Amino acid sequence: MTAGLFIFILLLVATVAPFLRRYLGNYAGWIYAIWPFTGFLYYLSLLPSINDGLIITETYAWLPALGINFTFYVDGFGMLFSLLVLGIGSFIMVYAGYYMRPYPMKGRFLGYLLLFMTAMQGIVVSGNLLTMFVFWELTSVSSYLLIGYYHEKPEARASALQAFLITGLGGLALLGGFVLLSIPYGSYDIAYILSEPNIIKDSNLYLPALILILIGAFTKSAQFPFHFWLPGAMTAPSPVSAFLHSATMVKAGIFLLARLNPVLGGTEIWTYTLSITGVTTMFVGAWISITQTDLKRILAYTTVSALGTLVLLLGTGTEYAVNAAIIFLLVHALYKGTLFMMAGNIEKKTGTRDITQLGGLFKYMPFAAVIMIMALVSMAGVPPMLGFLGKELIYEASAAAPKAHYFILTLGFLTNVIMVFLSLRLAIDIFWGKEPPYSKIPKEPSVSLIIGPFFLVLFSLLLGLFPSYMANPLTSKAITAISPDNDAIVLKLWHGFNLVLGLSVLTIISGFITFRFRHLILPFIDRINIKYFRREFTRVFFSVLDAFLGFTKVKTKTLQHGYHRFYLMTIFVFASILVWIMIWRADPVVIELDFSTMPLNLVAVVILIIAATITTVASDSRVVSLISLGVIGFGITIIFIAYSGVDLAITMIMVETLMVILAMAVVFHLPKYKPFSSTGARMRDTLVATMVGSFFMVLVLQAGTSAMEIPISEFFKEVSYTQAYGRNIVNVILVDFRALDTLGEISVISIAALGIYAILKLKPSKIKES
Template identity: 60%
Template sequence: MKLAYLLIILYALAFAAPFVNLYLRKYSGWILAALPILVFGYLLSQVPAVSAGTVYAEEYAWIPQLNVNLRFQLDGLSLLFAMLITGIGGLILIYAGYYMRSYEKTGRFFSYLIFFMASMLGLVLSTNLIGLFVFWELTSVSSFLLIGFKHEKPEARDAALQALLITGLGGLALLAGFVLMSIPYGTFELTVMIANPDLLTGHRLFIPALILILAGAFTKSAIFPFHFWLPGAMQAPSPVSAFLHSATMVKAGVFLLARLNPLMDGSEIWFYSLSVFGATTMFVGAWLSIAQTDIKKILAYTTVSAMGTLVLLIGTNTTYSMNAFLIFLLVHAFYKATLFMMAGNIEKKTGTREIEQLGNLRAYMPIATGIMLLALLSMSGLPPMLGFIGKELIYEAKVNAPGAAPFILAMGFLANTFMVFVSIRLALDIFWGKEVRFTQKPFEPDISLLTGPAILVLISLFLGLFPDIIEKSVVTSALRAISPDTEPVDLKIWHGFNLVLLLSAITILTGVMLYLYKTKTIAFARMVNLRYFRTRFSKRFFDFIGLFLHLTKKKTAFVQHGYHRFYLMTIFIATSVLVWYMIAKVPFTHIQLESLRTVPLFYIAVAALIIMSAIATLTAQSRLIAFISIGLVSFGISVIFITFSGVDLAITMIMVETLMVILGAMVVYHLPKYLNYSGKSSRVRDAMIALAFGSFMTVLVIKTGAAPPQDKVSDFFSLNSYPLAHGKNIVNVILVDFRALDTMGEITVLAIAAIGIYALLKVKLKPGE
């Protein structure tokens, strides 16, 4: 089975989804989930081979001249991600099938979601940077559609636009970074680059490339200071949040960092910047989650924190951190997808997701309570969940972090404490606590809504109990892809009493303490947020967009002023300046200007006639005079035609001019008084512009005349006029035989002009039409 087929299957499913939804509405979620789950099954079957070291790769030529090809590779890292994408994606489709029932246009929704899934899969499978970029942008675009799915709400539109602009701008930076990266290698193929990393890290373009790539990855993964789009994206329906913010969209940035890690291995800056940004984001996200009251917003900020943690783990670059990275990646995907889906369930069944309006739900939905509690255990890092192992490893990594260990450890401790606090709050305030009067009586969510979350927590629990399964299956091979020198660590649920366990215990105790003084904690967090975190990133962002639009409008009003002659003036002045510059730059010496004395007086008279008539036209005070004098210009020109062998031209010109004068006389009769609208100064200015333009035309004519054309096509016409077309009038033969198709077009234009004139004159609108 080719990897490309997997993508084609999913994209085809995306286009088929609306039809499936149309005809099998009731079961659409289950049916649509079948294919992704089959793909997941296929990927699962590849696990033994991949963990044994096989790397599947295939390449399709796209633009081989530019070294741009589609190359898909299934190694440990992409397999891990691909399984998360299709597996969680399938479960979310089942969930969405029921969840989205109250919405309209669900067919479109499924289409977007599956399209997103396919693009995400393409992203993790690609190793050609251009291919990867294309899939990257496809995820941005489809996530825009998903986040803005409730497009009748202005907040949803704003959030979608914000997400698109930030990830889109990041995408552009990423493309620039990829291009810079390709310069030392002359190829966009990542595997080629990884084979020889020193070429990039030693190159002078390395730092710019690094900055651009980090900009791309950080915007996608909502890393501080680009974290603000993620909470905004909570406007999306819950299945979208559950998918985008657990296993996919935000993980794309992390995936990229992991993918590039072996390439950047030798760079200190890489690890420093990841550590600093990761640690900051980890702390900021966790801190901001404290004061939130909307369940989904809380989860969004914890997601930000988790992304920071993942980035930090790559940046720490130790055996423990790399192992912790992979484990935490899985842990987070499992619990965050579950929690988002459960948040959607709670909202669905109670009508609110404000934590303060909820309470004692355990009495109404016991199964949901159980699932949620297990997921929260995983999030707060308590046994027996996989989350516990993840958190232990993270602590282990932080304790052993080189360099700034105390700083990172302190940040991590605080972030984890807040995480514990938030988990307890989510559990107790929603499912225990005071009885609340609900507008609608809550009851247990339906089986479709619970299937996905239940499967995910059970996997999380199972893997927490038997962690060596993942170590053997995916971690080892994924480690080979992201950090070849790192050995896998033995995963155990019980590590014995040591510093890390002590840290965990202190963390949990502090979290519990914080919860006991919940009101004070939240009040304190709000106070600090108000006083020190006043800057609303999201608002600032929209202010910036507003300013940008304002300036654009100003600029448009300035450039598009609506005055026809100023547009023309711009064009003429610009053309004159450019052409005169070129004329001045390339002086011509070999041209001799003839003396006027050699020109027969007759021609001088004709020239004088033309120029005088033209001046008369320009200065005429009546339209009739203007039309008659321009007629005189034409007669002068026909004299030129006839003296230089243009017989047919001269006759035609005279005929046309006669008609033109008649026509002008007939039409101007109906027009208002001929007025001079402009003042003297503007006339002088226009005359200057006109002369600047006209004079370079004169120079150009002289220059062309100096270089007679060679290989004239007209020689063919002349020689074959009689033999081929039996005509002695070569001009006429060209018109009606050699180039008859052109003439055909021209007379069609004439016919259209005539019909246009007729329509203008005869078809008149009645007043009010």
């Protein structure tokens, strides 16, 4: 198997999934998990060879002439992410298959979820910037469908739109950034770009490329001030939240930053931007989450905080920081996936996810409670879970940050205190606490709903207990892939007595104290929030959106006024001005007019055409004007015949005849023929007509005199019979040499005919009658 083939088959599974759901019944989730799990095992089997230094690259031609290919690139980092996406993805499929049973359109839902997985898996093994961009956009589209799954609810639609617009705008910025990044390299190939990190840093495109790529990554990974779409996205069903927050979507931005770290990282602007954004997001996310009471909302804000931490670590860029980033990524994916799935389970069994309405659940679902509490222990960073190692490394990294480490350490400490507090609060309030009257007695979740959380927590525990045997092999090559100058640190559960351990103990104690006095602290924080942080980002976002839509409405009304004559005039004026500028700026051409060879009978025809033109314009009878127009047409036909353009002449006769018939058909329906327009309007029309007519004249005259090297007509004359077996060159050009143009033209006239048909047949009055 190959990375590309795997993704292709995953895409196929996603496509057929909605249609097969009906035949697979309630086991659909298990069956759809088979292929992702196969992928998980495949990448796991690569682990030994990747640790020996293997890097897989595959290329499938797409637009090879432009250097755009579907290239896949699997190194240690790509493999770690693939394991997360496919491993967690498999459990999510099992969970979703059961979770969504009562809802309509579950087949489609599972299809979207698989599509989402495909997109994320595509990002993490992309070896070409544009391949990555395609999958990047696919995650935006599929997440839009998933977040808006309960589409009857207005808030679900609004959240989906908000997430889509923010990540979509970020995606556009990202495309610009990728293009700028590729210019100095002349290639979109990621492996090549990674091998020559200095080319972009020495180029003056570094700053614009960096800014655009950071916008893309920050919007996707919900960094402050774009963080608000992520809590909104929790209106999605729980399986989506669990997947979106743990291994996909928001991690795509982190993945990108880490992937490009060797190329873009290490500069001052990178360090400052990422550190400041990361530290702000980390603290703001944690701070907002304190006072929330909706279980999923709390978790969503802690994700924002975790993403901020990851960005901060990538910005810091020291050996400890890079190690901490990769370990924390793993930690967070494992516990956040578990917690969201458990949140879904609790909501399903009790009918609410408001933590003030929950309590005493331990005696009803002890097994589920143990799993959730272990995940919360990991979130709090308490041994023996992997979360403890992650938090230790973050403290090490913060303490050793090159700049402002006191500031970062303080905010990091506060954030972790909040995490400990939230873990305690969720564990104790939900599983012990005062028991509200439940409408039905809660039960243990069924196997499909608990198997995912169980294995994720088990992993987290094993990785935490045996870090050097399990966590190190998984992550060491990922760390060197994103930061070639640094080595993986050998992880240990016990570090000895040092500053970091002291901080850890202090964090846990402070968390306990906060929890003990929460009745005093929470109202106080609430008051601060109400007083100083009332600005709601979502509301600002939608008012900006409304203003923009209002602007486009005004703009459309001005430009699309609906008056046919003004459209024509706009087109004519612009075209003639442009052509006149071109003629003006071109080299002067001497046009020699020689009428001496012109036969006398043609002179007569020309005089006739001129006379007919004047009559057409000057006549105050419509019929006379039409007849004069016909005279012009037939006069031109005679000229065609005189210069042996027989095909043109026949066509012209047909067209002129049909024009007359057409005019006769409508002439009785037209209003009286009267000059309505004012003198000013007529002057203007005369001016426009003169401009257009004169530029055509000049063009035609110039075309006759400008000397081409070899006119293309010679080529056609030569090959028309030998290659295309036709002696009528005009026809051969139409149906063979330029057949594609003709195909376009007949498509256009068909559409025009359908338009006329629709206007005449489907009048509003007729529709009303029927």
